[in-house]
Amino acid sequence: MSPAQSSAPSSAPPPLVGIVMGSRSDWETMQHAAAKLEALGVPHEVRVVSAHRTPDVLFDYADTAAARGLRAIIAGAGGAAHLPGMLAAKTAVPVLGVPVQSKALNGMDSLLSIVQMPAGIPVATFAIGNAGAANAGLFAAALLAAEYPAIGAALSAFRARQTDDVLANDDPRR
Ligand code: RP5
Numbered sequence: 065m066s067p068a069q070s071s072a073p074s075s076a077p078p079p080l081v082g083i084v085m086g087s088r089s090d091w092e093t094m095q096h097a098a099a100k101l102e103a104l105g106v107p108h109e110v111r112v113v114s115a116h117r118t119p120d121v122l123f124d125y126a127d128t129a130a131a132r133g134l135r136a137i138i139a140g141a142g143g144a145a146h147l148p149g150m151l152a153a154k155t156a157v158p159v160l161g162v163p164v165q166s167k168a169l170n171g172m173d174s175l176l177s178i179v180q181m182p183a184g185i186p187v188a189t190f191a192i193g194n195a196g197a198a199n200a201g202l203f204a205a206a207l208l209a210a211e212y213p214a215i216g217a218a219l220s221a222f223r224a225r226q227t228d229d230v231l232a233n234d235d236p237r238r
Contacts, residue, residue, distance in 0.1 A: 079109040080212075081204045082134045084125065084151070086114045086141035090164045094140045096194045097162065100201030104218040106208060115147040122147065126154030136204040139187075140197060142166040145177040148187045158188065158207065160200040165193040 081101055085094045094110070101108045113122050129137060134157050139148040142164030152159040163174030171192035179189040188203070190196035202219070209216030 077107040078133050079107045080133065080135045080208060081106055081108040082125070082129060082137045083108055083110045084113040084137060084139050084147065085110075085164070086112070086117075086145070086147050088112055090140045090142060093164045093193055093197050094138070094162065096197040097138050097140070097201035097204075100198050101204065104201075104205045104215055104222065106201075106205050106215055113147065115141070115150045119150075122150055123154060126151045126157075129155045129157045136160060136207055138162060138197075138200045138204060140164050140200075141178070142171065142174045143168070143177075145174040148178050148189075149181055149185065152181070152185050152187045159186075160203055161187040161189045162196045162200050163189070163192045 083094055083097050083101075085091060090112075091110075098108065098110055111125065112118075113125050115122050129151075136158050137151055137155070138160045139151050140162035141147040143166045145161075145163060148159050148161030161178035163171050163178050165171035166173055175189070175192050178187055181187050190200045190203070202222075205215050205219050209219055
């Protein structure tokens with residue numbers, strides 16, 4: 065599935081969460097955020113928005129995010145990963161940053177670029193790579209849970225299943 069294919073079709077409910085990434089190459093990581101939102105029934109959209117290749121698109125995305133009804137933006141980027149911080153600078157919609165695992169520095173560059181925001185413009189930063197993307201999806205669902213009971217119920221059910229799986233397989237020898 066490509067980022068474009070996973071965008072909400074026009075008949076779908078308007079997206080509550082935007083998943084953006086600096087490059088199509090980030091989709092391999094960011095699909096894990098989309099999978100969690102999909103599983104929990106959270107309406108979302110997916111776009112490639114590059115801070116340095118398409119800065120005008122970034123500004124427009126941030127400028128219109130709140131008015132379009134987005135309640136959170138999950139932003140993944142690798143290397144000099146300024147996408148989450150730039151989005152946060154331009155919108156009050158909460159930005160959840162996902163450091164993509166870079167080839168040169170294994171994602172430490174991405175992590176530090178995203179997490180080290182100066183005081184005043186926060187970006188919630190998640191783990192490097194797939195786990196971070198998945199957790200950003202779960203966190204976005206948690207942000208929406210109080211207002212959207214169906215999402216809250218889906219999140220509770222997911223966590224209960226996860227607990228049950230561990231309890232049912234608590235002997236690592238079998
Ligand atoms: C960043 O540069 C992207 O977020 C991506 O992680 C990284 C490499 O991009 P590509 O060269 O693969 O397009 O902007």
